[in-house]
Amino acid sequence: MEFISTRGGERVGGPEAVVKGIASDGGLFVPADIPEITEAEFEDMLGMDYAERTCFLLGKYFGEYEEGELSAALRAAYAKFDGDPVPLVRMDEGLYILELFHGPTCADKDLPFSAFAHLLTKGRDLLGIREPVLLLVATSGDAGKAALESFRDREGVKVMVFYPEDGVSKMQKLQMCTQEGENLNVVAVRGVFDDCRRGVRKILVKQRADVRERGYLLSSANSVNFGSLAPRICAYFSAYCDLVSSGQIGMGKKADFCIPAGNLGNILAAYYAKRMGLPAGRLLCASNKNNAFPEFWKTGTYDGRRPCFRTMSSPMDVLVPFDLERLLFELSGRDAALTAERMASLASAGKFSLRDGELEAFRSDFYADSVSEDDTVDCMYEFFMEYGYPMDTQTGVAMCVAQRYSEKLGEDPAAERRPMVVLSAASPYKFPQDVLYALSGNDVKDSFKGVKRINFLTAMKVPEPIKSVRYKPVRFKTAVNPEKMFDEVLKFLD
Numbered sequence: 001m002e003f004i005s006t007r008g009g010e011r012v013g014g015p016e017a018v019v020k021g022i023a024s025d026g027g028l029f030v031p032a033d034i035p036e037i038t039e040a041e042f043e044d045m046l047g048m049d050y051a052e053r054t055c056f057l058l059g060k061y062f063g064e065y066e067e068g069e070l071s072a073a074l075r076a077a078y079a080k081f082d083g084d085p086v087p088l089v090r091m092d093e094g095l096y097i098l099e100l101f102h103g104p105t106c107a108d109k110d111l112p113f114s115a116f117a118h119l120l121t122k123g124r125d126l127l128g129i130r131e132p133v134l135l136l137v138a139t140s141g142d143a144g145k146a147a148l149e150s151f152r153d154r155e156g157v158k159v160m161v162f163y164p165e166d167g168v169s170k171m172q173k174l175q176m177c178t179q180e181g182e183n184l185n186v187v188a189v190r191g192v193f194d195d196c197r198r199g200v201r202k203i204l205v206k207q208r209a210d211v212r213e214r215g216y217l218l219s220s221a222n223s224v225n226f227g228s229l230a231p232r233i234c235a236y237f238s239a240y241c242d243l244v245s246s247g248q249i250g251m252g253k254k255a256d257f258c259i260p261a262g263n264l265g266n267i268l269a270a271y272y273a274k275r276m277g278l279p280a281g282r283l284l285c286a287s288n289k290n291n292a293f294p295e296f297w298k299t300g301t302y303d304g305r306r307p308c309f310r311t312m313s314s315p316m317d318v319l320v321p322f323d324l325e326r327l328l329f330e331l332s333g334r335d336a337a338l339t340a341e342r343m344a345s346l347a348s349a350g351k352f353s354l355r356d357g358e359l360e361a362f363r364s365d366f367y368a369d370s371v372s373e374d375d376t377v378d379c380m381y382e383f384f385m386e387y388g389y390p391m392d393t394q395t396g397v398a399m400c401v402a403q404r405y406s407e408k409l410g411e412d413p414a415a416e417r418r419p420m421v422v423l424s425a426a427s428p429y430k431f432p433q434d435v436l437y438a439l440s441g442n443d444v445k446d447s448f449k450g451v452k453r454i455n456f457l458t459a460m461k462v463p464e465p466i467k468s469v470r471y472k473p474v475r476f477k478t479a480v481n482p483e484k485m486f487d488e489v490l491k492f493l494d
């Protein structure tokens, strides 16, 4: 499969799209054609396990890679998960939670990075590249940790993670700053996630040559990189297959998906899954009180000029999501010139607007809503009381949006009722203070006290990676202003 830039200036093969990470014209890579899954292939997928499903779907995009090797890499990666990598848990009639947090860092990002680590290292071999690759990651907490863990001590790759100093949970920070591995670095940025995102993107576009001079090839590892977005598509197909196999839905009948939105990686993955033929109804984007995206959905104007609020669901505290660009490209009917113009307008004026036809398409495939901190806490508490199920704060936001949506549908007798799958991206133990507060009203300062009390209250098993982080030494302590990010890169390479 070939990949093209959302800004029109480039066309490359799969390995090159992965290794470069971002196009030379500043755009993001998207597949030149979106592959479609036939009915017979769908039937085949029903009988596969998760590694086989992932391998099959990735093969549609990355045919250059040897299937046996990819499959072996995925199996090895999933062996580090605690049981089924993507269990679909039935909560009630027509309500499911898709748990994506059973990997080694307890968040959904383990799934894409498990595959991405292979796509990148093997891609480098396929292209005959000798230089090591420097991967830059701007993270709101979870992608950074997953990247560190997936690439730790891998030859030919260095990883550098930037996170907003006060924009991640204490547990997430501890997980990143105690990371072991000689090829890794973690730096706090004095600012919000968008400062990290802008800084990384700037380095990727403007400083490639400076990094090359020092003998490194620069790339990105967030869902900016299609190699890290594609594996996320599999979770939706897999959830749907599980619904069919367990007799909860008839093959071909539609299901809705409600997804907590940060950088829109998961949402774009669900969108591509739908375009590939997944019987998805609407894709619900759930936001916290950082509501630029729901406003965009309502008004057709994206306005990133607003303060970024620090919320309990910090991975979703994003003003201008990385993957907005791919969405614009697809909504415009793949108009690269228009996409480039809008991204320029976003950078200079802070906003842009959709045309009428686009807005209609946007609204029929998607839905978007934002919820307050109080409503999130209430939802988490009530859901726990009713179902005995503890959610992390992001899932709380998504569940609240899903419930409101279903209430709204309930008022309309003509509305089609579809099963709802709510995506859960992180273990509640990654946000112990806020989760404990939501479930019990108790406010504790210490993360591990929170962990212990949640365990007491819910009897949910504490994941091993959370337990073990407590006694690890903190290795990374550097914090810099956003304009000093590149200096840190140079220090790391010297």
Ligand SMILES: *Cc1c(COP(=O)(O)O)cnc(C)c1O
Binding pocket: 107, 108, 109, 142, 143, 223, 260, 261, 262, 263, 264, 265, 266, 267, 315, 316, 394, 425, 426
């Ligand atoms: C990454 C993440 C999200 C959503 O980010 P997207 O880029 O929109 O997929 C939501 N919740 C948690 C806990 C996350 O780690």
